[in-house]
Amino acid sequence: DAGITQSPRHKVTETGTPVTLRCHQTENHRYMYWYRQDPGHGLRLIHYSYGVKDTDKGEVSDGYSVSRSKTEDFLLTLESATSSQTSVYFCAISEPRGSRDNEQFFGPGTRLTVL
Amino acid sequence: QKEVEQNSGPLSVPEGAIASLNCTYSDRVSQSFFWYRQYSGKSPELIMSIYSNGDKEDGRFTAQLNKASQYVSLLIRDSQPSDSATYLCAPNTGFQKLVFGTGTRLLVSP
Numbered sequence: 001d002a003g004i005t006q007s008p009r010h011k012v013t014e015t016g017t018p019v020t021l022r023c024h025q026t027e028n029h030r031y032m033y034w035y036r037q038d039p040g041h042g043l044r045l046i047h048y049s050y051g052v053k054d055t056d057k058g059e060v061s062d063g064y065s066v067s068r069s070k071t072e073d074f075l076l077t078l079e080s081a082t083s084s085q086t087s088v089y090f091c092a093i094s095e096p097r098g099s100r101d102n103e104q105f106f107g108p109g110t111r112l113t114v115l
Numbered sequence: 116q117k118e119v120e121q122n123s124g125p126l127s128v129p130e131g132a133i134a135s136l137n138c139t140y141s142d143r144v145s146q147s148f149f150w151y152r153q154y155s156g157k158s159p160e161l162i163m164s165i166y167s168n169g170d171k172e173d174g175r176f177t178a179q180l181n182k183a184s185q186y187v188s189l190l191i192r193d194s195q196p197s198d199s200a201t202y203l204c205a206p207n208t209g210f211q212k213l214v215f216g217t218g219t220r221l222l223v224s225p
Contacts, residue, residue, distance in 0.1 A: 048211075094211070103149065103164055105161060106160070
């Protein structure tokens, strides 16, 4: 998985609890992304980062926050988990070589269940 | 209209046949396109990228791009049962973000 790890790989939590997912890369790539994947919706971008402390929202960012204090780590936080956030979460990284390039490489994913 | 349209399938082909996977997109700004393969329960894996109109071949895979028609396709020659997976089309929006289709499920029967 191109030097990308995600932790935890599985988590079950209860509604209203905070949850933090971690993405760690060893590739020194500048861009990092968080997606969620749900049946019928495909992969949807939550947040992304284009450098340390530089982040921006994706199409489904409500209820999520992110932080990137080091190049290698990108954290996704659910401040107060809801059942609608039950999903599989993927982290991806990229290091564009030009304006058109955006080859993204994915981590193994985290399966989150909110009861 | 969805930004990226793919037939959900399943597309069933016999072993050894050519599988043709299609994708249309609505954003005329998109200049680059990516195909991912995703096995059930696994993460997406990049298999092809294409930036210019025409064909790009890599082994058994050929990506075809027609920007005027906003159409991109993936051909898999000599399909194998191990090619059975969901294939995701992803145009680059121009802001270093990909927009993914929901994918086409391919089944290759022995």
